[in-house]
Amino acid sequence: MPVDLKTLYPKLIHLMLDTVFVVDSDNQIVFVSDACEALLGYRADELTGTLITHYMHPDDLPATRASIIRVMNGQPHFDFRNRYIRKDGGVVNILWAAFWSDEVGARIGVARNVTALTRAEDELRFLAHxxxxxxxxxxxxxxxxxxxxxxxxxxxxxxxxxxxxxxxxxxxxxxxxxxxxxxxxxxxxxxxxxxxxxxxxxxxxxxxxxxxxxxxxxxxxxxxxxxxxxxxxxxxxxxxxxxxxxxxxxxxxxxxxxxxxxxxxxxxxxxxxxxxxxxxxxxxxxx
Incomplete structure (x- = not known):
């Protein structure tokens, strides 16, 4: 029996440890995978329909908005880092890979939690000096x-x-x-x-x-x-x-x-x- 890939893809997305976001041109979250709860502490249904900018760390907003403009202008961004505020008030460091899809009419991003890596890098920089x-x-x-x-x-x-x-x-x-x-x-x-x-x-x-x-x-x-x-x-x-x-x-x-x-x-x-x-x-x- 042939595998129905269209049925399989959504299941695979929700199995990913990284979080998949689909965000429209007005910064509204259209879709987010289940991994968002581990990343930000919110369930997918709590995030869907809200503005993604609401969760961004305020100190990172200017750089993040610049990255958004870049992606929406057709330039994928595969190594962008910023911080988000979790539901419990904690801060999470995120590494993004994002691109704009004309077919979907939205930008698609994959977010990876790199908080532990960032702390290790900061510690190495500190110890160097x-x-x-x-x-x-x-x-x-x-x-x-x-x-x-x-x-x-x-x-x-x-x-x-x-x-x-x-x-x-x-x-x-x-x-x-x-x-x-x-x-x-x-x-x-x-x-x-x-x-x-x-x-x-x-x-x-x-x-x-x-x-x-x-x-x-x-x-x-x-x-x-x-x-x-x-x-x-x-x-x-x-x-x-x-x-x-x-x-x-x-x-x-x-x-x-x-x-x-x-x-x-x-x-x-x-x-x-x-x-x-x-x-x-x-x-x-x-x-």
Whole structure:
């Protein structure tokens, strides 16, 4: 017996894990497959006859409308991404393949949920630029920003300060309380250092218990000294009760200013690092 394909096609469409939409020229949903409930939380009968634009994330409307115009002008769009608002208020990331059908008089689109993929991509992008533990800027990005800041300072005849911070006796925390406790302390330090910078500044973890801070367009060396004093004061604040009696470690800070202490990144980093170790040695000698 021959297979009746016309009868089979609708059944196949409703079996698809991706959602099929048929939308007319006025953005009204004419047909939607059953997979819409998993995608948006609405049954097919709840969506049919409503405007598809009603469910689009408002921040994505301009780009989505541009894609709609493209498709209606006869240019299929097979790699468009946007966000929709689910019935429960959640946000879903969707990858679309859509084209206009003159025969049907509507655009036909297939929507795939790529929320998990989008989150994974965002996480990879974040990890490429940030330290995975503290979420601070990482060494590579910090070095790029330092080069950019120096380039700008040369052009505009401004000053830049570089601070190199080392946490004193941090190894004792790991040895006595364990690495998990040490990691929590490093995260607490990161949050405190973030409180000390402007939006135009950068604080980074260089590795281990070493941090750097880039202060762009500084007014004077006195302003840098005030910043160091602020950091030391914030670092001296006790840790909360959730740290089970752990004391907040102190830090040693070395400073290098452009152009007084060097005119390139390597020289400034070396100067700040050297000064930091001098501070640490004076601290050790003082007992």
């Amino acid at each position: 940030h330290d995975p533990l503290t979420k601070l800027t990482n060494r590579s990005v910090f070095n790029d920003r330092l080069e950019s800041a120096l380039h700008s300072a040369r052009r505009h005849n401004t000053k830049v300060a570089l601070l190199f911070l080392d946490i004193n006796d941090f190894k004792l925390i790991n040895d006595v309380h364990g690495h998990a406790a040490g990691d929590r302390v490093l995260c607490a330090i990161a949050r405190r250092l973030e409180r000390c910078v402007r939006d135009t500044d950068t604080v980074a973890r260089m590795g281990g218990d070493e941090f750097t801070m880039l202060l762009s367009d500084i007014a004077s060396e006195e302003a840098v000294a005030e910043k160091v004093a602020q950091i030391l004061a914030i670092m001296a604040e006790p840790l909360g009760d959730e740290f089970d009696g752990l004391d907040m470690p102190s830090c040693s800070i070395g400073v290098a200013c452009y152009p007084a202490d060097g005119e390139d990144a390597d020289t400034l980093l070396s100067h700040a690092d050297s000064e930091m170790y001098q501070v640490k040695r004076r601290r050790s000698a003082a007992g």
